[in-house]
Amino acid sequence: MAVRYQSLRGFSDLLPGETELWQAFETRARRALARYGFREIRPPHLEKTELFTRSVGEGTDIVGKEMFTFEVSGDSVSLRPELTAQVCRAYIEHGLDRRGLGRLYYVGPAFRKERPQKGRLRQFHQVGVEVFGESAPETDVEVIAVALETVAAAGVEQPRLLLNSIGDPESRTAYKRILVAALESVRAQLCADCRTRLERNPLRVLDCKVDHCRTLTADAPRIDEHLSDDARRHFDAVRAGLDRLGIAYQVDPRLVRGLDYYVHTTFEIQAEGLGSQNTVLGGGRYDGLVAQLGGRQVPGIGWAAGIERLLMAAGVDTAESREVLDLYLVTLGPRAREGALELAQKLRAEDLRVGWDTAGHGLGGQMKRAGRSGARYAVLVGDDELERGLVSVKDLSSGEQSEAPLEPGELAVWLRRRSEEQC
């Protein structure tokens, strides 16, 4: 382990075995997203810092202390700590509203300078969606539905959907005042963190984990009792829609998102087995954001999920035993050995994944390598086979052996037919 260089704290390598799991997840997730009409967008990793401070919020921890920020030609730039602001920027910049591109998704890394922990890296990966220009509650329902499908695509069992409404900006501001006033009497007894939250982001006092604080705030006024009529109607319609689709959820009046731009519907999906980082997906509506960033008054809603967390929650181990080659070529005798390079190439031209022993070990050694290579079949070529125009094909998991044509095109057909028979 005395390695001269190691990756930076909180930055990690994804190795073969894991990459295949990620690819499989991404393929399933993209399919699900496509079914809802989402198209992929890939914003750059670096962006002007101001975009994030404006959108995520000056007072949030993400902006306050977790961004990787530096200077480029006199501009303050940052590695993106999340993608929503960027997608909004791109939406405005390229006039995507006029091109009918209102449903967008992304897959990629984000960066936050936090202390690493299980399910929390400094470079982590998110898959997320943004919908622009749709304000109806049905949209909220669809966005939540596709969120659940994405979580399912990772193989997470028994996800828990938590739902809340934090109202429109007016009811939210009004509620904040009511909440602060109500907690004034117990202020001194709250934990230190909650006392600062009371100043900076009072809603967050409600989801403090300290038991003592929870008891103190148990009877605090609830946001769902202070929604405007519009907000109330919207939330009821979202719930009705979820009910109609048979989607189970739990209303949690204490569910508050940490980013400033959220309004109305907020939601979160939690999974078991992740310790304290059990939130696997989070999102909500952000109707004012596009306008705030200089665009027209366009409603928006979206969510983001942590891919590392999703895969961890699904509890799939690295796919070590995965089949990575279709066949391993085993040669016997100098004639077959000489033809191996060319034969392998011809088989690859038939779109087969082929391995062979370039080092030229004996039969035993080659079979050993065939077994380890993760190939489905060992294809044996010797003098005998060459003469008869045949190869011996051994199924490496069952041990069954049979003969097949030597000619690459015919062999490819033979192997495919055989694989299908067995599936």
Added chain:
RNA sequence: GUGGGCGUAGCUCAGCGGUAGAGUCCCUGACUGUGGAUCAGGAUGUCGUGGGUUCAAAUCCCAUCGCCCACCCCA
């Protein structure tokens, strides 16, 4: 950012002042007509890094880097 645990072979880990170990993996052979078994041989480490204490440090002390866990925050 705060608190705690841990860094020894590619991997999992034992050793905890006195010559660096096990299992596994890897390599070679038995093996030029058959791999996963068995047998025989072999390779591998600045004991995370830097400093200190000591006749002697993987072992004790300090610092530092990284990992893990909790807080915080969030996906």
